[in-house]
Amino acid sequence: MNIRVARVEDLMAMQAANLQNLPENYVMKFWIYHAMTWPQISFVAEDEKGRVVGYVLAKIEEPGEEGSEEVHGHVNSISVLRTYRRLGLAKRLMLLSQEAMAEIYGAKFVSLHVRESNKAAIGLYRDTLGFEVAKVEKKYYGDGEDAFSMRLNLKHTG
Numbered sequence: 001m002n003i004r005v006a007r008v009e010d011l012m013a014m015q016a017a018n019l020q021n022l023p024e025n026y027v028m029k030f031w032i033y034h035a036m037t038w039p040q041i042s043f044v045a046e047d048e049k050g051r052v053v054g055y056v057l058a059k060i061e062e063p064g065e066e067g068s069e070e071v072h073g074h075v076n077s078i079s080v081l082r083t084y085r086r087l088g089l090a091k092r093l094m095l096l097s098q099e100a101m102a103e104i105y106g107a108k109f110v111s112l113h114v115r116e117s118n119k120a121a122i123g124l125y126r127d128t129l130g131f132e133v134a135k136v137e138k139k140y141y142g143d144g145e146d147a148f149s150m151r152l153n154l155k156h157t158g
């Protein structure tokens with residue numbers, strides 16, 4: 001399984017995987033905007049035939065945006081096709097994105113939202129990657145479910 005930076009030609013497959021895996025979906029304009037604006041921090045996992053089986057879509061928020069005081073990365077969406085789960089792909093996708101956020105953009109931390117019922121994703125973020133719950137956002141999702149707003153500080157090498 002190969003993991004590489006996402007390219008514009010991957011966006012249709014990334015959107016298709018997102019539709020299959022999550023109820024939070026986005027118009028193509030949103031995917032293109034992210035890929036064009038922050039081209040080094042979104043990644044795909046591909047099988048031996050080059051088919052996209054997982055992705056992470058991320059953005060950078062500058063001080064002042066979204067009430068933030070520090071430059072940071074934000075993971076909009078990550079998912080892995082069902083038959084490719086528990087192979088460590090999401091972990092690898094997240095680590096590559098986090099590293100690029102810190103090295104290329106000087107991001108101080110990475111944030112994301114996750115449904116409080118999403119045990120697999122919370123396991124990935126909290127237990128494997130070391131994220132912590134910064135706050136609970138009540139009724140964040142369209143169906144009324146609460147979100148954990150999670151954060152991880154990023155280490156800087158230079």
Ligand code: ACO
Pocket residue numbers: 021022075076077078079080081084085086087088089090091092112113114115118119120121123124125127128
């Ligand atoms: N139950 C409990 N913990 C889990 C599970 C699970 N089903 N799946 C993963 N984890 C945790 C474990 O700690 C695991 O480490 P381990 O296998 O050594 O025990 C760790 O996460 C790493 O697992 P990966 O194999 O890297 O994760 P995977 O590639 O299977 O992808 C993901 C995890 C992305 C959550 C996948 O289950 C998925 O696509 N789910 C549907 C979409 C989704 O919920 N995406 C996240 C929404 S929030 C957001 O996008 C910001």
